[in-house]
Amino acid sequence: MKVKRSERLIDMTRYLLERPHTLVSLTYFANRYDSAKSSISEDLTIVKKTFKERKTGTLETVPGAAGGVRYIPEIAKEEAKEFVDEMCERLSEANRLLPGGYVYLSDLLGHPQILRQIGKIIASQYLHESIDAVMTVATKGVPIAQAVSSYLNVPFVIVRRDSKITEGSTVSINYVSGSSERVEKMELSKRSLKRGSRVLIVDDFMKGGGTVNGMKSLIEEFEAELVGVTVFAESTFSGDRMIADYTSLLCVDEVDIRDKTIYVKPGNYFKD
Amino acid sequence: MKVKRSERLIDMTRYLLERPHTLVSLTYFANRYDSAKSSISEDLTIVKKTFKERKTGTLETVPGAAGGVRYIPEIAKEEAKEFVDEMCERLSEANRLLPGGYVYLSDLLGHPQILRQIGKIIASQYLHESIDAVMTVATKGVPIAQAVSSYLNVPFVIVRRDSKITEGSTVSINYVSGSSERVEKMELSKRSLKRGSRVLIVDDFMKGGGTVNGMKSLIEEFEAELVGVTVFAESTFSGDRMIADYTSLLCVDEVDIRDKTIYVKPGNYFKD
Known part of the structure; x- marks a missing residue:
């Protein structure tokens, strides 16, 4: 069942925080939430922006077929x-x-x-x-x-x-x-x-x-x-x-x- | 400046995960995001529901003036x-x-x-x-x-x-x-x-x-x-x-x- 954006953002944040420095593919999230990759990509842009503004660390984007995102914890x-x-x-x-x-x-x-x-x-x-x-x-x-x-x-x-x-x-x-x-x-x-x-x-x-x-x-x-x-x-x-x-x-x-x-x-x- | 719901959810999730078993007041979040308590309360309902569905643990609600929420990590x-x-x-x-x-x-x-x-x-x-x-x-x-x-x-x-x-x-x-x-x-x-x-x-x-x-x-x-x-x-x-x-x-x-x-x-x- 398709998962709503708000729920995706919460679970995604949790998932990434528990796996620092680990590459997670867009496909993984797309399957996890039964959502289109384009929606996942938009979600991740919001997560990235929020992490940056709140100085929680960096969400690195790795482009390409083998790509995805990687959370790098950092303290201000x-x-x-x-x-x-x-x-x-x-x-x-x-x-x-x-x-x-x-x-x-x-x-x-x-x-x-x-x-x-x-x-x-x-x-x-x-x-x-x-x-x-x-x-x-x-x-x-x-x-x-x-x-x-x-x-x-x-x-x-x-x-x-x-x-x-x-x-x-x-x-x-x-x-x-x-x-x-x-x-x-x-x-x-x-x-x-x-x-x-x-x-x-x-x-x-x-x-x-x-x-x-x-x-x-x-x-x-x-x-x-x-x-x-x-x-x-x-x-x-x-x-x-x-x-x-x-x-x-x-x-x-x-x-x-x-x-x-x-x-x-x-x-x-x-x-x- | 008022913070959007999507950004609140991301930052709130991170904030709670980093402070298990700690009571966080609604007022704290309301100030942190310059948002009405009623909005914060709605946010927390979504977080609670998502944590429950994903078996991330429980978000306990403590009612009253001295109340707030408390994240209790739990593994399925x-x-x-x-x-x-x-x-x-x-x-x-x-x-x-x-x-x-x-x-x-x-x-x-x-x-x-x-x-x-x-x-x-x-x-x-x-x-x-x-x-x-x-x-x-x-x-x-x-x-x-x-x-x-x-x-x-x-x-x-x-x-x-x-x-x-x-x-x-x-x-x-x-x-x-x-x-x-x-x-x-x-x-x-x-x-x-x-x-x-x-x-x-x-x-x-x-x-x-x-x-x-x-x-x-x-x-x-x-x-x-x-x-x-x-x-x-x-x-x-x-x-x-x-x-x-x-x-x-x-x-x-x-x-x-x-x-x-x-x-x-x-x-x-x-x-x-």
């Missing part, structure tokens, strides 16, 4: 900035300060709405890159990797510091932890990454950059390719950072254990 | 069954068999589309329960917890087997690992769960049920309340399982290491 710069400013405030709360000058983040990184925003912001940065996998290290990086992977619609892989029987054969490397200068080990399941994959590294927090550097070595070990590194928060680091090229959403600038104050500012994501 | 039983049948096939692939009879799952649990479906299926089971938090254990449970939490729109908390400096003070308990009968330790950051919280436990795999039992003890320790336990896959267990009341999406029925065969069937989710 102002919305990203607003969110990061709010996060700066939240991270500056005195009761987040932990012994050793660490900052408690687990509540924020367990909130679905916050993770959605982080995912959208990081995915927006790599819209025009081809990415095959998002990589992170267990455990705190996982929610961020999953959020980004959901908007880029590519799988994520989890590097571990401990061996697990459920991972099968692994490739392991040694790396120097940037802050403590100890040599540690990390490993990744052999079957989780194909040779030549283009990999985006994400993590929750970067201090010396040792962990990220370890992941870079793993990527080389897998003969894969690094596309970029983005962390939720970095802290200003007095020593030589091991990673030069990275993006941070937030920067923990100063932690005063005596006064119990944390000073957090937006990261280099917003520097042009 | 048939779609859930279709997905689980497909997962049964994927899990039965011979090359997933690991030494010790373990089954490799990490690729599936790193796929955004698969996680979305798992999240929707588990969330659908607890639609009518009030839930404050989803709990899981690091690392492999995290993606499932995050997917469920995203559809229930509540935070998730991660229990750990190792102490981390970035978690602050923790509460720890000892538990008996069901399959190996060893005593192990797990802990949860003290500030991550409020007293009286209603908690849903999820995990990737359950054998003897020792880990889930450990999480139950932790919930008691926090004076919180257990709402339910759902795992992605269970394996038939010859001994006495420590957990009687749980739901599984899949059941790994038989693993033959010599023949390299895995037999997987749908779990008790589908038993009425």
Whole structure:
């Protein structure tokens, strides 16, 4: 039965939002709604216009017989900035300060709405890159990797510091932890990454950059390719950072254990 | 400027899908689109009808001055069954068999589309329960917890087997690992769960049920309340399982290491 335009628009929007970066053909929609391709094409023009006006992302049109539309989620710069400013405030709360000058983040990184925003912001940065996998290290990086992977619609892989029987054969490397200068080990399941994959590294927090550097070595070990590194928060680091090229959403600038104050500012994501 | 119905429907759908279980007032939409409440009300009737027909979930209407609408994601039983049948096939692939009879799952649990479906299926089971938090254990449970939490729109908390400096003070308990009968330790950051919280436990795999039992003890320790336990896959267990009341999406029925065969069937989710 032919479906009305209003209902088509609602269901189409839902269908596209749930499948970012996926090409959906006009024929698929025409069959789904028992409607003419010309009507579907008009619908998609309205969806495209609305997404653009509301800054929901882009609806890309791929012409030709094998063509269709593809939804590319994107966050508006102002919305990203607003969110990061709010996060700066939240991270500056005195009761987040932990012994050793660490900052408690687990509540924020367990909130679905916050993770959605982080995912959208990081995915927006790599819209025009081809990415095959998002990589992170267990455990705190996982929610961020999953959020980004959901908007880029590519799988994520989890590097571990401990061996697990459920991972099968692994490739392991040694790396120097940037802050403590100890040599540690990390490993990744052999079957989780194909040779030549283009990999985006994400993590929750970067201090010396040792962990990220370890992941870079793993990527080389897998003969894969690094596309970029983005962390939720970095802290200003007095020593030589091991990673030069990275993006941070937030920067923990100063932690005063005596006064119990944390000073957090937006990261280099917003520097042009 | 007044926004056209077609554009309102598209943006409204997107807005609601991104905020499951959240009450949105008619006034909010009326202001957002500079439209009369009566028009918004008509829009929402169309959205409600379309969601229902397409089995996208329910748009609940809350009447009165403080009222509005709330989107409750739900998966149709048939779609859930279709997905689980497909997962049964994927899990039965011979090359997933690991030494010790373990089954490799990490690729599936790193796929955004698969996680979305798992999240929707588990969330659908607890639609009518009030839930404050989803709990899981690091690392492999995290993606499932995050997917469920995203559809229930509540935070998730991660229990750990190792102490981390970035978690602050923790509460720890000892538990008996069901399959190996060893005593192990797990802990949860003290500030991550409020007293009286209603908690849903999820995990990737359950054998003897020792880990889930450990999480139950932790919930008691926090004076919180257990709402339910759902795992992605269970394996038939010859001994006495420590957990009687749980739901599984899949059941790994038989693993033959010599023949390299895995037999997987749908779990008790589908038993009425």
